[in-house]
Amino acid sequence: MLVTVAFAQTGKITGKVTDKKTGETLIGLSVKLDGSAKGASTDVSGNYALTGLAPGKYTIVFSYIGYQPKRITDVDVQNGKPAIVNVVMEDAPSQRLAEVVITATARQESVNSLYAAQKNRAVISDGISSDQITRSPDKSTGEVLKRVSGTTIQDNKFVIVRGLGDRYNNARLDNASLPSTEANRKAFSFDIVPSNLVDNIVISKTATPDLPGDFAGGSVQIITRDIPAQNFFTVSLGAGYNSQSTFKDFYYGPRYLSDYFAFNTERQLPTTGFPKNTSQTLSLTQEQSTAAIKKLPGVWNIGNSLAAPSQNHQLSLGRVKDFNNGGRFGVIASLTYRNSQTTVPDAERTYLFYDYDDRVNQFSTAIGALANLSYTKGKNKFSFKNLYNRILEDRFTYRVGSDFTRSSDLQYYAFDMLQKGLLKTSVEGEHTLGANKNRFTWNLAYSNVINNQPDQRKIGYQRTITDRDNPEVPYLASVLSINKENNRLFSDLKENIYNGGLNYQVPLKISSQPATLKLGAGTQYRTRDFAARLLGSVLNGFDEDVQTRPINTLYGKDLVNANYYRLDEITSLTDSYDANSLTSFGYAMLDNKLANKLRVVWGLRAENFNLKLNSFRTSGEPLNVERNDLDLLPSANFTYALTPKSNLRASYYRTLARPEFTELAPFAYYDYEVLAVRQGNENLKSTNIDNADLRYELYPGTGQVFSVSAFYKHFNNAIEPSIDDVNSTPTISYYNTKQAVNYGAELEFRHTLGFLKDNSESLNNTTIYVNGAYIKSKVNNPANAGYLRDNRPMVGQSPYTINAGLQYNAFQNALNLSVLYNRIGKRITSVGGQRLENVWENPRNVLDFQANYRVIKGKGQIKLNVSDILNNQSLFYFDYDGNGKYTPLQSAPADPNIRQDEVFSRFKRGVDASLSFSYNF
Incomplete structure (x- = not known):
């Protein structure tokens, strides 16, 4: 019984590692617990996970060839709850600088990661995250979109970006283009996608060659939720008047x-x-x-x-x-x-x-x-x-x-x-x-x-x-x-x-x-x-x-x-x-x-x-x-x-x-x-x-x-x-x-x-x-x-x-x-x-x-x-x-x-x- 309890009371540290200048994820980067042999490597999406950790505060060290090592302190691991630490790595312009270890707290590094993600997009864009969505009364993606700068919605369904009607915008779901859902107009009905299934929505207002070319107002990309940070089973019941x-x-x-x-x-x-x-x-x-x-x-x-x-x-x-x-x-x-x-x-x-x-x-x-x-x-x-x-x-x-x-x-x-x-x-x-x-x-x-x-x-x-x-x-x-x-x-x-x-x-x-x-x-x-x-x-x-x-x-x-x-x-x-x-x-x-x-x-x-x-x-x-x-x-x-x-x-x-x-x-x-x-x-x-x-x-x-x-x-x-x-x-x-x-x-x-x-x-x-x-x-x-x-x-x-x-x-x-x-x-x-x-x-x-x-x-x-x-x-x-x-x-x-x-x-x-x-x- 004691062994079972001790095993159950574990947590983990997880997150994503990116390059400060480019915003690209770093693959194969080494992540280790300071003073321990326990470690992991980032995957193809730049994600890592250190699992089976007892509750407490940890220091983790990130190292990668060509980058200055980074040491993150005050990572608080709680029982059954993941500590999410996203990290941004900087180039090492010389061998001498590569030997310098940058030290930051977990909170400081999360701020740094947010800067990098927002600043490194190639296009002019606006968006909304799942955290913001949960703090609104919006039930569908159509309702959510009216919160985005320069965007309005008709009938809680059809998006208008920068004053351009639905026919001048396109929609993508998990990187695949979506068609018109209407029999009598070119429009995608965004009320089809419930808001609580969405991880984030990004509206690209300018174009790059890797984006579909059929838009003038905005290209709306809906990303649904992916690998969770932890196991969960949630039941939600609601009624309205x-x-x-x-x-x-x-x-x-x-x-x-x-x-x-x-x-x-x-x-x-x-x-x-x-x-x-x-x-x-x-x-x-x-x-x-x-x-x-x-x-x-x-x-x-x-x-x-x-x-x-x-x-x-x-x-x-x-x-x-x-x-x-x-x-x-x-x-x-x-x-x-x-x-x-x-x-x-x-x-x-x-x-x-x-x-x-x-x-x-x-x-x-x-x-x-x-x-x-x-x-x-x-x-x-x-x-x-x-x-x-x-x-x-x-x-x-x-x-x-x-x-x-x-x-x-x-x-x-x-x-x-x-x-x-x-x-x-x-x-x-x-x-x-x-x-x-x-x-x-x-x-x-x-x-x-x-x-x-x-x-x-x-x-x-x-x-x-x-x-x-x-x-x-x-x-x-x-x-x-x-x-x-x-x-x-x-x-x-x-x-x-x-x-x-x-x-x-x-x-x-x-x-x-x-x-x-x-x-x-x-x-x-x-x-x-x-x-x-x-x-x-x-x-x-x-x-x-x-x-x-x-x-x-x-x-x-x-x-x-x-x-x-x-x-x-x-x-x-x-x-x-x-x-x-x-x-x-x-x-x-x-x-x-x-x-x-x-x-x-x-x-x-x-x-x-x-x-x-x-x-x-x-x-x-x-x-x-x-x-x-x-x-x-x-x-x-x-x-x-x-x-x-x-x-x-x-x-x-x-x-x-x-x-x-x-x-x-x-x-x-x-x-x-x-x-x-x-x-x-x-x-x-x-x-x-x-x-x-x-x-x-x-x-x-x-x-x-x-x-x-x-x-x-x-x-x-x-x-x-x-x-x-x-x-x-x-x-x-x-x-x-x-x-x-x-x-x-x-x-x-x-x-x-x-x-x-x-x-x-x-x-x-x-x-x-x-x-x-x-x-x-x-x-x-x-x-x-x-x-x-x-x-x-x-x-x-x-x-x-x-x-x-x-x-x-x-x-x-x-x-x-x-x-x-x-x-x-x-x-x-x-x-x-x-x-x-x-x-x-x-x-x-x-x-x-x-x-x-x-x-x-x-x-x-x-x-x-x-x-x-x-x-x-x-x-x-x-x-x-x-x-x-x-x-x-x-x-x-x-x-x-x-x-x-x-x-x-x-x-x-x-x-x-x-x-x-x-x-x-």
Whole structure:
């Protein structure tokens, strides 16, 4: 028994060793306990581990050929808890200096390591670590990204960097490029990736040749967790409350048990005994039509209950094993479950000839799983990383109001389920070769994305406005035909992505200065299949008794069995397409010193892009879209070390933006929320972008930073959304504007408040941070097209963004308090045309709070999150008076031709509060 207890009470020292000048990890470096024979060597990632240590304080010594030895004191090892000591090594310029041993404490060396990591990046970048993520109330990566300097988020999903919309940014997960997750836009939905699975997020705002070239705002790299520092098993349970939803009326369509697990199998289009296309549907006899209608899901009932509290649960497991041969194996696995029921009780749309009020009820479920396995030994490391996430959103919208073009009052019902999923698996290798320590890395990855709408159902009831005050005149259901507003839509998108890449890195000496030559090549192959069908049940002739039925009996079995309805379909050949693309790349990059303090990372990336898309035109002719482009993308990043703690950076680089499949496809999707049709443009060209950046950055202390940046971007053939609003239903498509510019400045500041008063523990434990951006852009609308405005900012570009926060730690970091603030300037969300102005999103103040408290000897954690405390309304409006802000209508203008500001959409989402408890076994 005594032997078992003594063995259990052990700890270890672990960390990473890097080169101070280059930031590169050092491989095969010797790590020893001072006064002991116990030691270890760093692996291919620069990591080391000294295990089986009794609790107490230690001194460790680091030594490596060509570097000055380093002695780290006061390393505190505790029972069952790793002491993490990251070390930075310095060159030994002479034999005499090599004999000098640098001595530092563990705390001092951690600060030194942080400086090196931040200062040695080749590109201008901003990011956020897992430690910062845990101190925010953010549940998904989409919510986390709004904390990063110069970054804003639309719908908590889609990233905007430096004022450039989602189509001008790319996403990578564990070094593999991610595709668009959306059927009707180029965008990656970052809410797919739960925040608690993330180790860090880095947004590269300038380019190097080893980065994908298809971005202008930022390249978002998400790194999931890898080999853990220690074994753990954590259970987290959480529940939440929304001020305008929870325990209030919640309306919904039919609910199935599988919905709670993000899988719905009850609403799919029948596969047997059902017509396969429009031609077959239109040729059915009445008896066949009735039989086909019976096979469709019977899903018209509207349920009513009190909205349940939200749920957020997670199981996490980490295991690490150190082998006697120096090998190390680690596993991290996680299961995540989220569910919420939210209501927007009064979403207003009052513009042009619409006067609508929407009640929107949304049931959401997300499940996620992560399993990462890594093995490292000496000069080799292998990783197998897997991520799966699936989201189900079931939205029921009830709309009332008036459409003056039809002189009608309206009651409108929309049942809209969306299922999105991402499966990604990758294998990575990292190897050091030869005495020269050349480095070879490779990766293979497969991703699968689904996005489907199983049985989106829309039906309206109408009554003429002149009969509004006559109770004898009922609303009549629009069941005499199907059209874009009244139908059942079944759509299915599947995409497969295959990635592979090789990188080879060679250390060199150029003019007696260290340098690195990096070469690489790789490819990405994508395939997409998309198909949609639009059909519905049509009444066989006018029948007021039927058309006045409530929605739950409008398509009742008694009517279907009595042959009151026939199946109709308006699916056209343009409603499906298949596409594939092959992007191959190669690059050469040199990282070298031009002087002792001047570093330049420069080179050339070549990308060859081939795309094929097959569909049909509205005339029925086959449509074959092909692109074959070779792009040469030079870049140069200069870094001048003004002091050991500060840099001056300058960059030039060329990037591009390619049309996405959906932007080229002819499929026309009616978006009932925005009352417009979205459609692609087969003639789109790729965008070429020239970029320039300048930045000063200072790192005064641990976790402290001050930086100021300026940037300029010039676009040729910029891809922008356009609107054709001549007809009663506008069509949103895309076009190439000849030129556009985007420029601005960014500032970031993070510092403890200890400078306000010496030796104040509370101020030293309080950190304030502010980051913000000022951005301008200009796009000229097509000339002689009748647009209401000649020029405008780019879509999604805010003139300013502000993020601020205050964080406080107490009781030896057992208590953490955070207050976070976010605000963005007004931005265009939809481009106006000849009748409609641009749609602007009004600024709103977002204030969040979090309190963390560790209990039960640090193994338990209680977390309180409160999001959007101020609950400012979301307002989207048409700025017809041109004064740069929303001006409420005071009275009817004297001149009827003068239009005043109108509301495209106005609503509140409520305050969210959640409480969770986690325990680490």
